[in-house]
Amino acid sequence: MLWAPELMLTLLPFAAYNTASPISRARDKFDWSSQRALIAFGDSYTYVQGTHGLQNYSFIGDQLNFAYDAQTLLSNKIVQNQTASAEGGPNWVEYLTKCGLQPGLTSPKHCKKQLWDFAFAGADISTEYTPLHHNFTVSLVNQITQFKSYAAPVLQQFLPPSQSLVAVWIGINDVGDSSKYAVDFPTFYANLTRTLFTSVNELYDLGYRSFLVMNLPPLDRTPGNQATSTPHPNATQVAWYNDALAEKAELFRRVKGDVEVRVFDAHARLSAMLDEPGEYGIVNTTNFCAGYDQPDIETNYRAYGCPTPLETYFWFNSGHMTSHVHRILAAELEDWLQG
Template sequence: MSTVKRLLCIAASIPMISAHPPIPTRGNSFDWDSTRYLLAFGDSYTYVQGTHGYPNFSFIGDQLNFAYDAKTLLTNKIVQNQTGTAEGGPNWVEFLTKCGLQEGLTSPLHCERQLWDFAFAGADISVEHTPLHHNYTISLVNQIAQYKQYGHPVLSPKVNPTETLIAIWIGINDINDSAKYPVHFPTFYNDLMATLFDSVHVLYALGYRSYLFMNLPPLDRTPGNQATPTPSPNATQVSWFNGALQHHADGFAAANHDANVLVYDAHSVLSDIMDHPARYGVVNTTDFCAGYDQPDIEWNYEAYGCPSPVDTYFWFNSGHLTSHVHEKMVDDLERALKRWK
């Protein structure tokens, strides 16, 4: 039966606990505890480095090297080091699956909950709406097309769709790249979501039935946006984008009665961390450590003018969250997923 699962976050006074129980649904077939596989798509908030990926951008391949064979995929390993994600350490899908957390190389095949990550750093939804950041960037639409053509035939004998969660976090680049467009933004964001869900239907046709969508973080509160009276994107744009995502997720679930559609309110959770940083071990929400990308930053942070370690900051750099913040968000996300038994 149709299930639209809104994973709503917390009231501001209680850290990391969902504010309200999910709205009752007519079906309840999703079980996080029995989920053995996570297929991830998105941008730099989600990408992990692979031994067969484009350095600093992907787990496997790029737009100029689109095809891969079974051996390449199945021997690929997640790289965990300072540059293995865009966060200086593990990101949310690694914390969620506990796959690839260890320093060094990890095969998804060796994880209890396997992480197959096809996100590409710098991705937007589609060139139909915004240009590629680089000629090798794989857009969200093309990530899914690539997976359909090359990934699914390899993984389908091994990855049972009934034990699989599709995770999609996309839109950070879209809203940043288009923030100054001379368009009616509610309509533009609706068009973006229509394109996104056309690709979600591709995954649905492959047999996948459980979907997790992450809404946008408070991008109006990046260090740069906090320093200006005219943030871009602004809070209204972020709200419109997130509203369009929810609307299309509702529509997708209504049209596909056997689909589990989970929309997680990452925006509210991350906003709560910014509003109450001490509760989460965060001391700086307005700036980032200038030496974040230096090889000795973990222990030599003071040499770069940073009064405390990088993992005490909310922002890793001008637009990414620290690994610590990813971990704190996942504390709540996993509890929310477990409620859907």
Template sequence: MMNRLIRLSPLALLTLSACAVPVPEKSSRFSWASTRALIAFGDSYTYVQGTRGYANSTFIGSQLDLSYTPQELLTDLIVQNQTATAEGGPNWVEYLTGCGLKPGYTSPLKCEPQLWDFAFGGADISVDFTPLHHNWTISLENQVTQFIGYGNLVLEKFLDKKKTLVAIWIGINDISDSAKYVVNFPTFYNTLQDRLFSLVSSLYALGYLNFLFFNLPPLNRRPGLVNSANPLPNATMINWWNDALANHSSLFAQQNPDTNVMLFDTHAVLSGILDESAKYGFVNTTDYCAAYNQPDILTDPEKYGCLPQDEYFWFNSGHMTSHVHQILAGALEEFLQKESRGK
């Protein structure tokens, strides 16, 4: 059986040294070892299925009904099966926390650290810029609205906010959904980041001080785009987005010196895995198994003419396999440990 986390080589991890946003020395430095809860927001790269969530979309609730009671939140269970994430298995939040890794049902209350995941599959930042994928999709803006109105009121009664990490990974749908817009993209992406960090400010106002952000993966290397003469989004667009995120996260840290702001360079880590895929056990990095959603694909891939799922980098045309998330979480944990030491 594989370890919960797969770590990158020391050489690969050198790229992470510049990923943190520099912040002034403070009395309350972030400590991953002392972190007791992870609160996550984002899209399908982050969501986990809950027993009270919308199917294949979220841990709890939907845009059709944002409300829930304290009892509903506290009795909600993380589901782990083939369809409980967009990765065909555990994703990075589950590998990082160890919460919800086992098949079946897991209460966040029984995990250390606890995992409270409010991400929604298909989410963009706001409908002011890109349309909802479905009428039940909760945008990041409404994820935060929902959390302020319901989730925080419950969790703050027993979570120490100084020992809670708020993670936000968003933008994958935003940059893809807007790729054919006729706009000045650097300006547009900065406008999106303005909205993102207005939402972060709302979470900061609640008393949360530890924030983790992720830049965009190499989306231009997804199946169907990798050999395209004009992939959208292209590498330049992705760099513009990542630059805007870096600038905004740095500014937020400077304006709020009591916060711990960390920016994880997802793009560098995943690009490194793609560039040296054999080192990590990947055989196919340009395609995916067309039968990825078949119920027996994990146990009998040969039946469909496929490799074992762990040998693919891509789970489908838009998502990475659980194996990639496992490696990513290993790199992320080492990054968080370095941040804890002030490096």
């Protein structure tokens, strides 16, 4: 599978762009404290279970049940239990908004900062580059198409775009699924991120101007990749994707002029946790508890061969981080957003 050079988005000169630099912070105009809602897109790192979603995959709908009406959306509730996210507990968007943290059901409308989550577990950016994991999977491109058609007309009646921060965390599956492709990876990732921002542009056309983009975690340090001398993806591939993401974000900001795009360096924050786990209450960074999905894992972890509680692990399972790590990441993200 090869990608022609002419498919690449032409990049403007990219001079010393640093996502956490004082310069990039100074030009950010939106104030997270004044935002009323977070509208999220992505994959299993971001998805939350909804009462009208596909179990273990979405807040609402799927590719085979694509359309929904206003009543379905507005009556939908966030589910919070052991299986309502891919982390065994709340994830970063729930911690960031404080919406849906309590066990049971929460209506996004009743949160001080509303969380409207259209991420789909197992999503890639587009079938143009990688196949769907399942025939019901909603890719990022289709998440945004679905949002435009069915959610935006409803939400914008009470949530103006100016009061909503759009968050996108995607690429984890893309880089993993394509890690053994016979392609020129910098070009391939340039095309992936071009398509990502083509879809973000559709949200811009709906009036949204504040965007948060998360870069890739250290996928080369998952338990499986730590156990091999040939990780897939490797650190170089992860870095190439993150570089392409930063370049496209900067290009989008320059071309639009009136948009704020902040790229949060999740890779650096999570790498710091892996490098100095003791500072974060983590004792295990190399593997995960085999009983992570057992209903009594919180209190009976030793029965599954785990010497310490689940919250002391970095990895929840072979590819996802624990809720404890998501909580720390969300706290650092909130501080960063508030500048």
